[in-house]
Amino acid sequence: MVAAGPDVVPVAKGNGYGFGLRQLAAEAERLDVPVLAVGTAAEVGEVRETFHGDLVVLQPWRPADPDAVALTGDPRVISTVTRVEDVPAVAAAGERPRVVLELRTSMRRHGLDVAEARAAVEAADGAEVEGWTIHLPLLTEGRMEEARELAALAQSVRPGPLWISHLTPTEAGTLASELDVPVRLRLGTSLWLGRPGLLTTTATVLDVHRVRRGERVGYRQRRVLKDGWVLVLAGGTAHGVGLEAPTSAASPRARAVSLATGGLAAVGRALSPYTVAGRKRWFLEPPHMQSSMVLLPADAQPPAVGDTVPVQLRLTTAVVDRVVDA
Ligand SMILES: *Cc1c(COP(=O)(O)O)cnc(C)c1O
Secondary structure (H helix, E strand, O other): OOOOOOEEEEEEOOOHHHOOHHHHHHHHHHHOOOEEEEOOHHHHHHHOOOOOOEEEEEEEOOOOOHHHHHHOOOOOEEEEEOOOOHHHHHHHHOOOOEEEEEEOOOOOOOOEOHHHHHHHHHOHHHOEEEEEEEEOOOOOOOHHHHHHHHHHHHHHHOOOOEEEEOOOHHHHHHHHHHHOOOEEEEEOHHHHOOOHHHOOOEEEEEEEEEEOOOOEEOOOOEEOOOOEEEEEEEOOHHHOOOOOOOOOOHHHHHHHHHHHOOOHHHHOOOEEEEEEOOEEEEEOOOOOOOEEEEEEEOOOOOOOOOOEEEEOOOOOOOOOOOOOOO
């Protein structure tokens, strides 16, 4: 992707897309890109010893963020400015700080409208403006048109590089040649996790115990509903096991369906992300901090202690113990 696209700015933020910030910083260093993006000013310290190029902070610069203020004027750091009143504040906080100005997109999250963009440019004497940033929504439809429109507006206010999110490398290349300006394409998920088949996540079997129907198990001492094995598997809340995106209206309906069909979810059981002997298995109770208890029915072949089993993890919320090259 780095070779194919315009200037790619890898994004290393949050949990580091499952790999951790340092590993992504090392990867960016290996890719030999000039700039790495981090989410917050607080994350700069996590990557700056590993990655030696410039660091752009995606979260808007605010005078009340002590980490952001401390980095203002650091020659390697580029701050994102999203409000007119922050322009003089950022300029006053450091020696000719490097900034990018963010335009407000249909996301309506942060950023300047056109009039504010003009005012920001006029107020930016004390800062080194490194271009415009445009953060588009994930929706495909209308995305390129919006990018074109905002990019052209930005160029009419002040010519400069465009820092863009959520276009494909091809779209970003098109934009760069249409407007004849450098485009820096910020990539996170599609760069690090774009080919899911290349990644597998597994959990170690920590313990296996025979149980009979009606016996009590776990912190909550719930009764087991059928004969089988208690499997104690590595991975708990600290790893992001059992974390799901909010499902809005799906849950009550799912619950009703489950009640009607006599499913385990109706009695408060949840399907776990662990696959054992070919199927996802039910949690016996909510995941613990670093391990989870699931039930394997008696008719299945139990794994051995030390075996690994597949576990489905959302890598933008997961923290793994080890990353290995297979
Ligand atoms: C997180 C973030 C990205 C990367 O998003 P992905 O969907 O992971 O590619 C790009 N731009 C901005 C401004 C972001 O905050």
